[in-house]
Amino acid sequence: MNPIPIIVDCDPGIDDTIALLAAFVSPELNILGITPVCGNQPLERTVRNALQVCELGGRTDIPVYAGCFRPMLREPIHGQFHGSTGLGHTTLPEPKKTVETMSAVDFLLEAFGAAAEKGERITLCCLGPLTNVAVALRMKPQLVDGIERIVMMGGAYREPGNRTMTSEFNVLADPHAAHVVFSSGVPIVALALDATHQVMLRPEHVAEFFRVSGRISETLAALMAFWDRNDVRRYGSRGGPLHDPLVIAYLLAPDLFQTEKAHIFVEYESELCMGQTIADWYGKSGQAPNADIVTKVDADGVIALFLERLGRYAEKAAA
Ligand code: BDR
Ligand code: CA
Numbered sequence: 001m002n003p004i005p006i007i008v009d010c011d012p013g014i015d016d017t018i019a020l021l022a023a024f025v026s027p028e029l030n031i032l033g034i035t036p037v038c039g040n041q042p043l044e045r046t047v048r049n050a051l052q053v054c055e056l057g058g059r060t061d062i063p064v065y066a067g068c069f070r071p072m073l074r075e076p077i078h079g080q081f082h083g084s085t086g087l088g089h090t091t092l093p094e095p096k097k098t099v100e101t102m103s104a105v106d107f108l109l110e111a112f113g114a115a116a117e118k119g120e121r122i123t124l125c126c127l128g129p130l131t132n133v134a135v136a137l138r139m140k141p142q143l144v145d146g147i148e149r150i151v152m153m154g155g156a157y158r159e160p161g162n163r164t165m166t167s168e169f170n171v172l173a174d175p176h177a178a179h180v181v182f183s184s185g186v187p188i189v190a191l192a193l194d195a196t197h198q199v200m201l202r203p204e205h206v207a208e209f210f211r212v213s214g215r216i217s218e219t220l221a222a223l224m225a226f227w228d229r230n231d232v233r234r235y236g237s238r239g240g241p242l243h244d245p246l247v248i249a250y251l252l253a254p255d256l257f258q259t260e261k262a263h264i265f266v267e268y269e270s271e272l273c274m275g276q277t278i279a280d281w282y283g284k285s286g287q288a289p290n291a292d293i294v295t296k297v298d299a300d301g302v303i304a305l306f307l308e309r310l311g312r313y314a315e316k317a318a319a
Contacts, residue, residue: 003030004123011039011128012049014082014223015244023248024057025312035104037067039128039173040079041086049086051095060097067104067132071174088226090219108136112146121148127244129170134177137184147186153244155192155277168193172275175268182264188291191246195294199302202239214314249302258296261289
């Protein structure tokens with residue numbers, strides 16, 4: 001089978017990093033580019049982190065394009081669980097490669113435009129605030145013709161928010177961008193907190209990942225250990241939710257996920273509920289569904305998948 005062409009839009013970030021490392025060793029995926037955005041950290045840092053993760057993963061062949069330095073309208077907010085550099089206490093290798101001169105938005109326009117012209121489509125993996133994608137869609141709505149679908153981490157439906165009472169970080173960080181994306185007509189698979197809170201990376205998993213992952217084991221285990229929220233009251237166990245990597249898991253093993261169709265709305269006016277994502281589960285709005293929302297995840301299956309994938313670094317030599 002031909003590999004799925006993907007672009008990874010992200011804001012690394014600890015869980016973005018785990019997602020990238022898993023994608024790097026998955027031949028089912030052809031990563032055409034990485035487009036960091038302002039999110040967990042300011043843009044300058046998410047770009048640097050993306051370059052460092054490419055270095056660590058031995059994938060300096062993948063181009064990195066810098067995205068938007070702030071959200072469409074609101075002031076930037078940054079992640080609270082990723083440490084001061086965005087990568088916990090780890091020190092990743094200095095990047096030898098540099099960021100491309102083309103901007104992320106221009107790259108998205110070019111890549112999706114070229115795909116559409118050839119009658120092909122690229123899957124867009126969104127692991128951060130949706131600013132880059134929304135700006136590209138605002139510049140050229142025909143972009144949708146080159147997008148197979150967006151598989152995104154963001155939002156909270158039956159779950160409460162993680163950054164505010166109602167809202168998940170990626171959507172809250174740029175609710176206007178999320179509104180543009182959900183209104184675009186692009187098919188969307190939404191992995192929200194409802195899904196990601198089902199897959200907790202517990203201390204015993206961290207020990208397993210350390211055991212199997214060869215040359216990246218120390219860095220990976222340090223990233224994962226930093227991710228532990230230690231909030232049993234909220235999550236029912238120690239550990240941290242495996243948010244962004246689920247996007248990659250969904251592409252590799254969709255059978256591990258169950259979805260329900262619904263129309264998703266984004267609140268971008270009320271300060272109390274800013275960034276809330278609302279799913280019309282029962283057709284109250286009269287709007288056709290615009291997304292497949294993941295409602296159930298086989299958590300053991302996902303952990304096993306990532307153990308197998310990240311275990312590939314035990315064999316893989318640095319590039
Ligand atoms: C999302 O917020 C970020 O901090 C994580 O990287 C993830 O993309 C979870 O709400
Ligand atoms: Ca992220």
